Every structure is written in C-alpha cells, then in structure tokens.
Amino acid sequence: MPPRLARRRFLQAVGAGAASLMLPRGVCPAGERGGKPNLIVILADDLGYGDVGCYGGKAVATPKIDALAGGGMRFTDFHSNAPVCSPTRAALLTGRYQQRCGVEGVLTVRGHRHTGMDLAETTFAEVLKAAGYATALFGKWHLGYPVRFNPTKQGFDEFRGYVSGNVDYHSHVDQGGVEDWWKDCRKVPEKGYTTDLITGHGVRFIERHRDKPFCLYLAHESPHYPYQGRKDKPERIAGRAGSPVGSRADRAGAYREMIQALDEGVGQVAATVRRLGLERRTLIVFCSDNGPAGPGAAGPLRGRKGSLWEGGHRVPGIACWPGRIRAGSVTDAAAMTMDLFPTMASAAGATLPKGLDLDGADLLPVLTGRGKLADRKLFWRFRNQKAVRDGAWKLLLAAGAPPRRKRPGRSAPPTALYHLADDLAERNNLAEREPKRAAALRAALAAWEADVTAGVQRQS
Numbered sequence: 223m224p225p226r227l228a229r230r231r232f233l234q235a236v237g238a239g240a241a242s243l244m245l246p247r248g249v250c251p252a253g254e255r256g257g258k259p260n261l262i263v264i265l266a267d268d269l270g271y272g273d274v275g276c277y278g279g280k281a282v283a284t285p286k287i288d289a290l291a292g293g294g295m296r297f298t299d300f301h302s303n304a305p306v307c308s309p310t311r312a313a314l315l316t317g318r319y320q321q322r323c324g325v326e327g328v329l330t331v332r333g334h335r336h337t338g339m340d341l342a343e344t345t346f347a348e349v350l351k352a353a354g355y356a357t358a359l360f361g362k363w364h365l366g367y368p369v370r371f372n373p374t375k376q377g378f379d380e381f382r383g384y385v386s387g388n389v390d391y392h393s394h395v396d397q398g399g400v401e402d403w404w405k406d407c408r409k410v411p412e413k414g415y416t417t418d419l420i421t422g423h424g425v426r427f428i429e430r431h432r433d434k435p436f437c438l439y440l441a442h443e444s445p446h447y448p449y450q451g452r453k454d455k456p457e458r459i460a461g462r463a464g465s466p467v468g469s470r471a472d473r474a475g476a477y478r479e480m481i482q483a484l485d486e487g488v489g490q491v492a493a494t495v496r497r498l499g500l501e502r503r504t505l506i507v508f509c510s511d512n513g514p515a516g517p518g519a520a521g522p523l524r525g526r527k528g529s530l531w532e533g534g535h536r537v538p539g540i541a542c543w544p545g546r547i548r549a550g551s552v553t554d555a556a557a558m559t560m561d562l563f564p565t566m567a568s569a570a571g572a573t574l575p576k577g578l579d580l581d582g583a584d585l586l587p588v589l590t591g592r593g594k595l596a597d598r599k600l601f602w603r604f605r606n607q608k609a610v611r612d613g614a615w616k617l618l619l620a621a622g623a624p625p626r627r628k629r630p631g632r633s634a635p636p637t638a639l640y641h642l643a644d645d646l647a648e649r650n651n652l653a654e655r656e657p658k659r660a661a662a663l664r665a666a667l668a669a670w671e672a673d674v675t676a677g678v679q680r681q682s
C-alpha cells in the first residue's frame with residue numbers, strides 16, 4: 223500500500239483523521255484578519271504543572287506568566303509530546319510525532335554528540351521563513367550537536383544559545399565539560415545569566431523587527447538544572463563539568479530564583495510587544511517541554527519528568543493574542559506541543575510544502591472561540607512506556623522493567639486505564655473493569671506505533 227494511503231486508512235481507523243485533516247494538505251487557512259501576525263513561542267524547560275501561580279502553584283509567585291494567561295487563554299489539558307526535552311522539541315519543530323523523525327529520547331552529551339535531527343525534516347521556522355517571516359531561536363536547541371545540525375540549517379535566521387540539554391547558567395559549559403554558547407554556527411562566548419541573555423536577545427530581536435513579521439522561538443533553560451540563581455558562582459569550567467545539578471544546598475531556593483528570572487523574562491517580552499504597539503498583531507504562546515524534576519511541582523498530577531503519568535507531560539500552556547483570544551479564557555481542549563506548528567502556519571496564512579503531513583491540529587478555532595478541535599486520539603511513547611488519550615480515557619502501558627528500578631512503587635502497572643475527568647491523579651486503574659475499552663485503546667496504540675515508526679531509524 224502506498225504510504226500516504228496507508229496513513230489515511232490508519233487515521234480513519236484510529237479516528238484521528240478529522241483533527242489532522244482540519245489542515246488541508248499543502249494549504250493553510252489565511253489569517254482571518256489578513257496580514258501576518260508576529261509569532262512568539264516561549265518554551266520553559268522542565269517547568270511543572272504545579273510550578274506556576276495560575277495553575278495553583280504556591281512555591282513561587284509568577285505574576286508575569288499569570289498576567290499572560292489573564293490576557294489570553296489558559297489550557298488545563300496541554301501536553302508536551304514527550305516527558306523529556308529533545309523529543310518534545312522535535313515535535314514542536316516538525317509539527318509531527320517525534321517518532322517519525324527518530325528523535326525519541328534525549329540527545330545526550332555522552333552518547334549523541336555526533337548526531338542530530340535529520341535536516342530533511344521540515345520545521346516551522348522553514349515554513350514561516352518562506353512565508354516572509356524573520357526567524358530566530360534564542361536559548362536551547364537540543365536537536366543536534368555538530369554544526370551541520372545547527373538551528374540556522376533548519377530555518378532560523380539567527381541563533382544565540384546552546385545546543386546541549388543544559389549549561390552552567392553563568393559559564394555556559396555543558397554537562398560534559400564543553401563550552402556551549404553559540405552565535406549561529408560559531409562558538410561566541412557571552413557574559414551573563416542564561417535566562418537574562420535569552421530574554422535580552424528576544425527583546426532586541428522584537429525591537430529590530432518591529433516593522434515586519436517575525437517568528438521568535440525563545441527556548442529558556444529555566445528551571446532545568448543546574449540549580450543556580452543570578453547571584454551564584456559559575457561551577458562548571460571547560461574540561462571539568464562537575465556535578466550536573468550544581469552544588470547549591472538550597473535547591474528549592476535556587477529553583478524559586480530561577481523561575482522568578484523566567485517570569486521576569488516573560489514579562490519583559492510581553493512589555494516589549496506592548497511598548498511597540500504590536501500587542502494586537504502578536505500571538506504569544508508559553509508552555510513547558512515536559513513535567514518537573516528536582517524541586518519542581520506537578521500539582522495534582524501523578525508522576526514527573528520521564529514518566530507517562532500526567533505529571534510527566536501535562537504542562538502549563540498559555541496563548542495570548544489581544545483582539546483574537548478572549549482575555550481570561552480557560553479551555554479544557556486537549557492540545558499538544560506538535561499543534562503549535564500548524565497553529566502558527568494557519569495564523570500566518572503560510573503554505574505548507576507539498577506532501578507535508580502534519581500530525582498536529584490547528585488550535586486557532588479553540589483560541590478564537592470560533593470552533594472546537596475534531597475528535598482525535600493523542601499518543602505518547604517513551605522508553606518502555608506508552609499511552610493513548612481518547613477523551614477522558616487514558617490507557618497507560620509500561621512494558622518490561624519498571625522505568626525506575628530503584629523506586630518500583632512509582633512505576634506504572636503493566637496495563638492501566640484511567641478516567642481522567644474523575645481521576646486526574648491516576649489512582650484508580652479501571653483496566654479490569656473495562657476490558658473492551660482497554661483492548662480498543664491498545665489496538666489504537668499498536669496501529670499508531672506501526673504508522674509513526676514505519677521505515678524510521680531511531681536517533682536515540
């Protein structure tokens with residue numbers, strides 16, 4: 223069967239077709255008001271569902287992020303495509319399940335310095351650049367180490383930041399002891415606290431491009447380890463990485479300072495957009511790439527980074543666009559990182575390359591309150607865990623060895639079925655009570671796996 227036909231049949235079989243097909247192949251609906259809105263994606267790293275004030279977080283105040291939500295829409299059911307960094311970023315960049323490009327796990331400094339996401343993948347930056355947008359990434363890439371995988375090879379006009387998973391917030395040395403701060407394809411050191419550098423580059427980019435459409439991807443490091451505040455000293459030096467998480471004893475305190483700096487950065491970006499009179503012409507999206515680690519909080523959710531329980535992938539998700547998105551609105555529509563590509567393309571009225579099939583759905587109807595997402599199933603796979611969502615139902619499979627051998631009590635059972643509307647904390651396994659539903663979801667998962675991995679070589 224030709225791959226495209228097989229894919230269509232698969233989509234029909236799992237009921238996912240309607241959502242994907244909302245975006246006709248090759249054509250995006252034009253922005254409803256004409257013109258090209260500016261697009262800003264702010265991605266936090268390892269920020270948990272319970273780390274933000276407007277999601278019930280108590281440990282640290284986040285007035286600027288809360289204000290962004292207050293001026294726009296807050297998603298209660300927004301998900302990262304994966305419970306770890308690189309694969310979620312692959313899905314964000316490609317608008318497709320990351321399994322399709324083989325980036326299923328973290329591209330580590332130890333095992334993956336030679337590799338990266340295939341340049342043949344089409345990114346949102348490439349599509350928007352072709353539509354006349356100025357494009358930039360400031361912050362974390364984590365989709366390839368060698369220069370041939372640099373963000374500037376994937377549609378970004380400008381890149382300032384790091385290509386690994388995390389750097390010392392002051393010395394910008396990665397976890398393997400390698401200096402990792404770039405200006406496009408060259409290593410160019412810069413003094414400063416990572417979060418503030420990323421914010422500053424973002425603000426100046428907006429100022430420089432105030433008169434033409436721009437797409438800004440601000441990939442923050444905060445609140446990923448090492449746990450360092452603005453006033454802490456650099457710890458990693460080139461050639462000697464030291465402890466990955468840093469030596470500060472008061473990790474919770476450092477974590478608060480890191481989120482405060484992130485929050486201030488979000489405020490500065492939003493204030494710049496306002497100051498330049500671009501508010502009604504700019505869509506700002508804020509979300510996290512996976513659930514919390516270290517001192518982070520998952521709020522009412524079970525599980526953390528690395529887990530396919532909700533805590534691993536249900537994350538804060540906020541969209542703000544005055545005049546288009548109603549201020550203070552809240553939605554329970556289930557959305558995923560990979561939806562942002564088609565959403566931005568749709569808002570921009572950009573044309574997709576012929577033959578490019580995106581898995582993500584255009585969220586504009588939800589954002590503008592003019593429609594709903596078509597019914598669809600959502601899928602996750604990470605290491606030995608797999609999950610599928612269908613409405614309020616979630617099937618979670620954990621094959622073989624538990625994900626955390628040292629803490630077996632935290633591992634998912636081999637087969638679990640949860641009704642999230644009644645049981646957000648995933649405590650009541652209904653798999654035995656609902657065997658037919660569990661079997662149907664298991665079959666949908668198997669069909670999805672066969673589809674997304676046909677002919678794919680894993681990068682990790």
Ligand SMILES: [Ca+2]
Pocket residue numbers: 267268306307446511512
């Ligand atoms: Ca992360």
